[in-house]
Amino acid sequence: MVQVVISPADAQGRQLADAEAMVIDPSELLGKRLDFIISIPQCLGMKWIQEEKSRGSMFSFQFYGTSNTYRSKPVWHSLNAKMNFTQQFTINPVSMEFLQYLQTHALVLDMWGLQEGREEDLTSSSPQDGSDNGYGSSSTIQEGSRSSSFSDSDLEQVLHMREAENLELKKQMQDLEAELEKLRFSEQAAKKEKFTLLQQLEKLKTAQQVRAASGGGGRQPNSSAGSSTSRTPPAPATQQKAPSSATKSMDGELAKAIKEFFSGLKPALQTLRELKETSGQTSAGEQADLQVAMDRHAQLVHKLDEDLSVSLTSLKANVVAAVKRKKEGAEQQS
Template sequence: MPLIEETYQHFLENGDTQTDLEEDVFWDPVEPLHLGSAHVWLESLAYSMTYEDQVDINNYQGKEEALIQIKLMPCTTSGNPLGDESVVVDPDNLLGKRMDFQMQISLCLGVRWIRENSSRGVQIGFVLYGLPTVFYTPAAWSNTNPDLDYSIHFTVQHVTTDFLSYLKTHALVLQMWGLQEGCQEMDTILDGIPLSSDGSVLLDLCYRNQQTSVPLDYEEHRLELSEQIETLEQEAANLTEANRILKSDNFEMREKAGELRRLASDNVACGNAAKLTDDRSNQRSPFPNWDAEFAKALKAFYFSMSGARGRLIHLNEIRPLDEGNIHSLRYFANERTELIKEMGGELETCVGKLKNDVAKIIRKKKELQIDSTVKN
């Protein structure tokens, strides 16, 4: 009743009941009508192969509404198609690499919705990789065989296992929507969708932004890791100094061993050959070659450092894909944080093992010195 009374009051005051459609509570806007859908499997992209076919758009009764000419094409960064040499036998060969591909919808044939009424139109919509937006083709009106000429470029900066699994197990669902007179065409909303400088959609950045957020304390975390690296470097320097001292002690012990061997030679000259043999064996055993022991420990340390050196080189070489794109810079910051964490862990492991090896050598040396003192 309040609505009727308000309308009547408006009529009494203005002499008419005309209102804007947006304000008319009795007016229902004309909305797009879902006509049907088609499924296009994405597995060919996992092998870097082109897929091209005509697919049926079927309604909820299983009847054909139209045919769509679609093409999934791996391409270069500039959009040029890749040749047969780009095909891979094992999709895992694409891991960590960049992937570019285009989706093209060129034709729509035999549209029953328009055939029944020539004033109608259609649009095709789809969602890819769980992105929070629907991509729409341009609307086509009054033509049962419209030329859509739609193409969109997608980019994955670093192919992951998750993305390959998605390609191998998922299909692209093409939704056909019917338009009629007074119906507003649907637009693709790209707000919040990362784009490269050439306009391609950055799929992995879209997905990562949904799953994770950039840590606000990135700079603080970077400084903390830098301090840890400096501490590890200082410990390595201390171990190097300890190694130098042990080498000096080893040299002195070898000189003492030489003196003992010369004394043993004098005993042999006096006729104690058997005793000399026992003495020599006893004199050599307490004094192993400490240089060789430390050389083994350092060799193992430098070998284990190869992984950390590789990560450091990679850390110096990587650059943002697009320095003018905030989403690209966020992804770059996340990637550098992970690399710094991994490198810090490897350095800590390598230095820890070196410390343990040096401690064992020092302990062994002290034990042998004590045994030698007791025997003497």
């Protein structure tokens, strides 16, 4: 049984406590320096050929696609060997390939059985990194020190992806600002149209009042000439009251149309207030919430446009209907 320990460490090789070394999302390590220690304290329960106690043992391994082979010191004449191997590794910077390597690879140890006088052949069989065979030393692994299978830098790709995402978010923000500007113009146009409609309504009310006054003055000669039934018969009571009823009906319809118009504007004004509040929150918010805020802006802009269109359409329809009924009543009276 081989005991292997992999522990996070600082740059000086001191092991970190659990609270300091805890990482929730491995992607947080991208672009940063990572130090850790691989140690092989001991190997227990080795079995040798009977009565052959001159044997020894050692371990070797490779890590993260490098050409270096890390070896422990040979331990002789022991079935429970104390290897006391410690090697510090530094990954600077951490790349996406390294994170994928940790997820898809295992640390494979080669156990060697040695004969006295033959360990020199084994220790010189492959190149070393000049770190005294890794006994208590450190090794820094950078992009250039890895084999060709790990030569591409995923960190640069991640940075490019993030830059592209930022550009896309900026473009969406510009589109949103353009929509807000259109909304401001629509609001100004709605105010102007509202003012124009109010002026038209005022003119209609004034015209109705003038017609009512002139109609009342014209009935006086008829009432004075009512004594001569043979020449000019008096008008029926319904015909005499018709102009007054039509005027009151016209005023009531116009008042109702104006009331419905302002009632319909309440949802639009509420949406406009929400839009302004959401705009302030977006400018002060974090970049992670930008997409949600932009979607909310688009919904509010669409809703405000619908509310304004419904209110204006309803007002126009009511005014046109009232004017049309007034004209029809005037034609029937004439």
